[in-house]
Amino acid sequence: MTLAMYLHPLSSYVQKAKTGFYEKGVPFEAKMLDGSEPVASEFGALWPIGKFPVVVDNGQLVFEATGIIEYLEAKYPDTPRLIPASPAAAAEVRMWDRFFDNYVNYPQQRIVYLAIGREPADGQDGARWKDEFDKAYALLDKRMEGREWAAADQFSLADCAAAPALLYADWTYAIPRQFKHLWAYRDRLLARPSYARALDEARPYRHMFPLGAPEGRD
Template identity: 30%
Template structure:
């Protein structure tokens, strides 16, 4: 039995969520509400002591870290549709892209997201409420990040992160101008993991991600959104807020 705990179809939570739908695996989605800080509640920290999503429960075995979960699904369910190439060279190419998104692309986009969304959420709390929430965060670095977001990230930090986003967008555009998918001719975890961060940038970062400046990147985002598994994921995820324990079959 598979149960995925996540924030729903966005950012790192989207990676294993889309992988599950692409592979056609039956699973139980459990939405963890970030606006209610559910990932820092005791019940969830029993699942992942770090208080972070996504987390996959496979017959009582807990797998964490979004890209690791995606690779785990490839190993645990080899009979399901593949999201990892067969050829070792192509596997290496795929992992270059999944490593890059985890170590570079995700972080710069995340900082801007924290500034735009988490900061206002944190500032809406009273000092007492905020300190009570922060006290429940198990990872010291995350407590620091929440305090920084509440105060507002320094302008030089935001400027540097925007520069890195520009570098990231350019790298994706250049690659997709020469290849239909990031790791070659096949749709792989390279696309799943980078799509998780890039999807929506044509709205949130429309000055640099648009049909004129990045036609290949926008076309790739739209192509993935048009995949049946992706459409099903978004359609089913809308009801996760109301029915978090519903079992679905992709």
């Protein structure tokens, strides 16, 4: 039975999970969450928390993009690995997965929420979150010097997280061009066939990005 994923293609976490599926070649049925029935009611009954992506596999509920990729690793061990078998390498991958979610994706979402009024105005135009970006960008530029991928010398869960995080981060608070190693990494991520596919599937919806999708930085 094919796995079902409840999703909207524009979501960074949906793109992260999709990249994992496409890397591993695991098919899934897309359940589009665009407010239409009956999928919306079905999703609400299944997962009252309301955050997506969520995967259902023969009655098994799997939530959060990281959890979904971890589940794919366990269920499909003969597909390309996104978490290394070595415990030390796996720990490194998981650590950098959390970095991209917590220190790139999170401040990006706070700036968007400020812009659309979902978070109280701070009177400083999001200066706190922009400072977090400045620190993350500088750290990542140093990290990526001489590296192809974020961790463990392979494309991994960490890169699945990095691709949409860095896409939307640059749209929200532009990555300075001086960070050439970070830019080269972002370019590799966007060219990776698995993420490029997820990104192409989001293109019809990018007009919905609250800050506007800049030209030439996709």
